[in-house]
Amino acid sequence: MSAPIFTYLPVLLVFIPIILGMLIFLVQKEGVRIFLALLASLIGFGGLSWMWPTISKGLVLATRPIFLAPEIFLYFRVDALGLLFALVSALLWIFTVIFTVKYMEKESFKGRFWGFLTLAVASGIGVTLAGNLITLFFFFEMLTVFTYPLVIHGETGAAMAAGRKYFLYLFVGEALLLFSVVFTIFLGGTVFDKVGMLPTTQSPNLLRFLLFTFVLGFGVKAAIFPLHRWLPEAAIAPTPVTALLHADAVVNVGIFGLIRVIYNVFGPELIQSLGMDGLLIWVATVTMIFGSVIALRQDDLKRRLAYSTVAHISYTLLGAAVLSASGLVGALIHLVSHAFMKVSLFFCAGAIDRGTGKKRVSELGGMGYRQPLVMVAFTVASLGLIGVPPTLGFLSKWYLWMGPLEAQQSIFLGALILSTLLCAFYLLPITYRAFFKHAEGPVERQRTSWFYLLPIFVGAVGGLLLGVFPKPFLILARVVSESFLGG
Amino acid sequence: MSTGNFLYGVAMLLFLIGFYTVLARPSLIKKIIGINIMETSVFLFLISVGSRRGGSAPIILSGVKDYVNPLPQVVVLMAMVIAVGTTALALSMAVKIFESSGAGERRG
Amino acid sequence: MESVWGSLPLWIAVLPFIGAIFLYLAGQRFKNLRGHLSLLFVGIDFILILSVYPQIFREHKAIGYISPFLSIFQLSLDPLSFSLVALVSFIWLAVSLFSLGYMVGGGSGEYHAFSLVALMAVLGIFLAANFFTLFIFFDILGYVAYILIVNSRTREALKAGTKYLIMIILGDLTFLVGIFLFYYYTGGVAFTPALHLPDSAKLSIFLLMGVGFAVKAGVIPLHIWLPDAHPVAPCPASALLSGLVIKTGVYGIARALLVLFGMAKVVSVVSLLLLCLGVVSMLLAVFMALLQRNAKRMLAYHSISQVGYMIMGLGCAAFLGKEGMLALGASLFHLFNHALFKACLFLGVGAIYLRTGELDMYKLGGLRKKMPLTALFLIVAACGISGVPLFNGYVSKALLHRVLASLGLSPAGQGLLEIVFISTGAATLCSFVKLLRLTLFGRIPESYREVKEVPFTLVFPTLALAAVILTIGLFPNLLWKGLLLPSLEYLGYSPPVLAQFSSVEVWGAHDIGSFLWVLILGLAMYAVGSKYKLFEISFPQWFSVNYWVERLAFDLRFVFQERRVFEALEEIQLAPELKYLAVREMKFFEEDVESVTEGVRRLVWGLERAIKDILLSIKDSFSFLKRYCLREIWEKFLARPADSLAASRMSERIEGYVVELEFGLFLILVFIVACLFW
């Protein structure tokens, strides 16, 4: 590998897709747009997987900082945590693009859609590769901005309302986040090169306040409980966008930020000495249970899946917040598995919607005969999300359950189990209806396009295969937990 | 009580009267008159700052040692010119407003 | 060559799965061949398994398999798993043959494919070399069995299936937590004895795992899905479910017991609990069976009862420790026997159902003349389950009886056990007398005059099973020495103990005597029962555990669906206010004050509603208690059952119960108190 390119790879990986995304706006031909979008995603994934061997050895790839103004500089630093998140995003990005080709075929303003899609995922990757707080914040906010046009793509009243909510929630969160970023820099830390960058001599109440604003700031994006309302609303957007929101970039990035805060900004010891780990865990637990319970009550398929995301993302938070090695590994692996499964589930919902126009769970009777392959994938993905053994979901759940035990907080094990149970109860009825209930109208078998089936199966089967061969992500997760918690 | 301080007080009173006119009288012309009253009061103040008990005008004459300070007078002179400009502008606006609305009155 | 040999366990387990895929692909075109294909694959698997016999038993060697991809995925083929696997594949072969003629038309493709997957799962469970692998197959089996249960897609089937699924998920989860704790304490999941763990850990792990297994095995407080699910499945599927699938739970409990407590003598909650649960299951389920009209439902209750025997045996094994070899052996023996005769019974009833379309025993009769072969084999199987000498059930029951006698409890406890054992046997006998009397003997109803014997493919499986039943009944040592003793030896029982029971001897006076007691008591019971129509008694609904579970589920659903507390909590979001603030026309000094007050008003309203709802639900639950506990007990206990049933609001809300008698909880208490005497 040639050294200079490799050294600046993170910068290129973020900015080449962004430039390609901007080019898309100028292009009129649909074919060229798709080519550019696909090219961007392939470049992203290719570059990231090129880094994998290096990073998985525990090394770190850092670029030289680019100063924009005093104290404000762009700095990329790829560690295992960032690479893990980035890889998931990039991999699913490719398949999101493939899905979008068919899904958006008859929509208008496709140039805008392709452009913002590319920009959004690229900035999501930018967040994960960021090496300091400012860079992280920059891409974090850009992600929100670029996702907004995607959310309101339909331009209907409902879409605008959803967009409004999205905007209100996320930008309040980002204002708080900026506050905490500035505060942290004021206290003297910005680069993620060590565990716990804050001085421990500060007054504890100040630090608690800082953590609180951090959690609120990132928590909006991670959809933790009282701040989750935008996520289900945004389910009105086109399916590739919901996939982007739920699995590809947005929510993941929120939780990524929280992990950075817990481990890089504060550090486990400081958090424990402040006594704030309990708060985080409780927040996660409440979100978990509430998300699941509300999901039980949803009839709209996408909304149900959205609430399921609310619940599942806080598994990750719980895993990260118990401050134990297994918990962290579990959290990261769960994130991967959730991303794969949720992408598949949302794509299934999209394919069903496009194929038959059904959007509600109660209308899905007999869907197993109409679109058998889609529903089979849906079932596999549901089982993966529940955590049935051979899937990656099981592996993650295994580690996640270990976390509270190692941290001597076994009560949260109960919450995890309850939530898993609820997860089964809100996902399995869909399968049940599809395969075991008869439809009201006439049932015809429908041909589903391969543009739909490929991404759907990649998500579902990918989750399954990764359960059997978890090495690529497991190694990264182990490296992360070793670097943060010392083995 | 010195003349200076006495005049300061008078200037302030006049300023307030002018201010009241600007704020409270509805007629535009009245408002402009108010501005003029304020201006003259400020000039009065400036001149009384420069004046000195027993001083004579700042014109060099033999045998006069005690002049009033000329600088404020220069200031006032220039300000006076500007004030006339302002008044003219304001009056022309008032007339225009009257013509285009049909009433020279304006509340607020 | 070695590697091929080493991966043999994997092939044994996966072959049916390959078959299922093949079936799916080929079945698209050759719809009629699906059953044959299924049979073919089961047959190949059976032959494959049998061909390993010399390797396992002569060289006394276990074949282990470790997945190269996922090192935690391990299988092993040792004498114990071989015995079970052989049993499974044999019965599966018979049932497959039966289903060839039975399952025709809609849903048969699904049935054949998923029965193959279920076979893989069951084989996998018995082959698993650690808890993790066990869990994987266990879970697969849970979901696949669901598909078999709801094969007919009728309302009852779906309802029963849902209940089954909920119970299975609960069970799997607790099992998983158990494994998880096990891993946490030991750092591994293999079946190596983990005796060094602290007692509390052992106990909690065992209880958690045990709940998972007990759900599947249908041990009494957790059996609620079983009497609903087994009857609604197609007959061959019921045969598999009752004959084999629930055995996985028993096997699991045995495994957990051996791994956690080894051969140590466990005089603790564990052995006592197993003993109690076993006994309660035996007794209660058999009385429930007596009250049934539906033949398959009756058989399902018998399954619970027979599983109770096995659990009791396991309890004894735990109780006796190193000397408990006979108890374990007897349990396994009974496992074998029950698999055989229960499969045979279900197939026989299935044959009758195929010809008559009727499962209500009271509407059948006199079929012995129309379907002589089926009748014959049904009688053989019934003799087997009732423990009639010369049939296989007798042997295992006698062994279990001996074990009970060797427990050395206090006289009161011993006496109680004795009474329970005898009366269970008697009730079993009685209920089968009833079954045979009502279906095979007596006057034949008009509508069944034209009934013919089923074709040979349907008779042959019952024939084969009956033959095995008789063989084991006549030569019990064939099974004991051929399969069970090596397995027990493999499990690590010491040679002196092994030598003590190198062959089974069940023809003692004591055994025969107890059978006579059973016979007399059973016939008397039948006489009294049929005379006074005691078999048609219906108890009030609230006696049933099932009723309470469904009632609870109903209430929970009510809370979730009726826009109550959660809805109110959802409403208290600040978003509308912020939206109002930001987006609408914002007349700052006028409207905003209004919007803020509006926000406060909403907040207060939301809180008020939430509080009101919580209070209401509390009030509801009180009135519920008042209404359904106190008043209903009062009315139903004293009033005539039928009237109170009609009057009850519950019967409006939840319908479709077959009334059950399950005062199990009371009895458990009574029994524990009794056993604590010694």
Added chain:
Amino acid sequence: MEKHFLILTVTVPLATATLIPLLSIRWERAGFWLASLALLFSFGSALILVGGVLVDGRIAYHVGGWAPPWGIEIFLDWVGAFFLLLASSLSLAVAIFSRIYVEQNLEASKIPLFYVLLLLLAGGMIGFILAGDIFNMFIFFEIFSLSSYALVAISGGLESLKASFRYLLMGTISSLFVLLGIGLLYSLTGTLYMPLLAQELGVLPYSGAIRAATALILVAFGIEAALFPLHVWLPGAHSLAPSPVSALLSGLVIKMGVYGMIKVLFYILGGRGSSEIGALFSLMAATAIIVGALFALRENDIKLIFAHSSVSQIGYVILGIYLFSYFGLAGGLLQVLNHALAKSALFLCAGVVISQAGFRRLEDLRGIGRRMPFLMVFFTIALASLASLPFTCGFASKYYLCKGAIERGEFWLAGIVLLGSFLTLLYCVKIVNYIFFATPAVGRGGGERSYPEVSPWMMVPIGVLGFGSLLVGIFPGLSFILIKPAVLGLLGMVR
């Protein structure tokens, strides 16, 4: 040599202003060309002067060769250079933009007058920046104020006349306050030359008279800068003036109030009494930030939105100044730059829309982004900068303001800054929604509205401002070449 440019850069525009009426009798376009040339000259000389400041730090010119305290001095230092560069470049851009705009929207007879007033405005501001004693400051203050009143009223509509009259009343009161304050200061020290004044005041105890003088002047400049309770004239004046004038008023003229405040606070008072003044003014600025943004949110007229937004944005600047810390001041100055570029680009864009399409309500703007894509891209860049998105200058300024507030331990001020930027974002998004994400408005004939081509005379200034905004946004560090020494110099004056 370059010292002479100091006086020339003021006098050339003022002198040209007198030429225009004469020449335009025969030559129709005289106003435009002369004004552009004069402003180009002052822009060029401003560049030269900034070069001189970069070398020497402070350059001064004594008018007529008389040294102070008797003569009049004009000087330029770092802060002045920063403002001078802004003033000359923006006025040039606006002058170029006005060519087409004025022809389309004003009566032909008023065109020379427009350029005269524009030149007076620019020259007045430049003089205000350069003035070395406070009385000259007052004179130039009056010059540019008067011309701005006239410019607001130039289109002659009743509403704009009323707005202008209101502006005039407030402006006159403000200038009288300044005069009064100057009188008080003079009565205390006997001099008007700023360094001497500072010296004399430094000796005196901090008495009620000084306090009163300071308060008078600061309030007066507060009126000019449209600080919150004194901002009532701004929305009307800025929204009803011709768009290029609005651009100049919002972009520059209100900044002159800020510049005056800086002069008084640092050059004259030397930071005395900063705590009490700071507490009061930062409270006012904080209120301005929030209230201005809230008012902007409720408006439906695009220029009114921007006008209210100016109230909010100027609050940031003033907040930054009254934080009296390195980061606060830097943030404030950066915000001056950001707001000047962004807001004038926005007003110019609005001017294009109003002059080409003839409407200004948000509903009518629906879908305009698809008709005028490039214009609207610049528009959006400016909006993003206003809303302090990342990679814009606004972000850097808000960052430093936040930092400054935190440094002083005033968390609530940091909160206000962020809340304000959130609200700003909301109205920006509201506008963007209408522009890009709504179905196009329907014209008279029933089809989509069509828009004529935009002249390059209009596009070029907007493009330059937009690219400037982008450049400064991506590399805000560039502006620190001037800002950093400026702020350090200011802080050096604090005693």
Added chain:
Amino acid sequence: MSLIYFLVPFLLVIAVATVFTRDLLAAVIIFSAYSLIMAVVWQQLGAPVLALAEVAIGAGVTVVLFVVAVCRTTREEKV
């Protein structure tokens, strides 16, 4: 100097009268009187040049402007 003490109350009274006179033309005329008195005060304070200027500008030009403006608008001040 003592003249000032005599003139100043008069000045104040005239200012008040200007403010409260309804007839605008009358108010303007009173205002011109105000300017004249002011000029005298300034002269007394040692600023004769300013006094002259005030007579010319304040009482002259300004008042003419006012009169013209009043003629072109209205004499009534509606309260």
